Amino acid sequence: MNFNCVFPTCDYKENNIEEKEFLQHLKEKHHDEMKSISEKENISIGIAEMITISNSKVFINSWLVFKIKVSLRIQPWFYAQHPK
Numbered sequence: 525m526n527f528n529c530v531f532p533t534c535d536y537k538e539n540n541i542e543e544k545e546f547l548q549h550l551k552e553k554h555h556d557e558m559k560s561i562s563e564k565e566n567i568s569i570g571i572a573e574m575i576t577i578s579n580s581k582v583f584i585n586s587w588l589v590f591k592i593k594v595s596l597r598i599q600p601w602f603y604a605q606h607p608k
């Protein structure tokens with residue numbers, strides 16, 4: 525599985541790793557973000573991590589998708605999870 529970290533400020537990008545390795549990255553580098561997301565959205569940190577993992581997976585090896593995420597500088601999965 526290929527991962528591009530979804531956080532715009534992070535340039536973590538790894539190919540052929542397992543989810544648990546990316547989860548380790550989240551726990552090490554993004555603990556504060558995970559915590560604030562879980563508090564803001566009233567979800568557990570585990571759920572916030574799962575959502576972030578699924579949004580960081582690269583199903584199509586598309587640099588463009590990654591660039592769009594960076595340029596938007598938002599967390600689009602929360603808009604998908606909480607439609608207005």
Ligand SMILES: [Zn+2]
Pocket residue numbers: 529530531534535536549553554
């Ligand atoms: Zn990261």
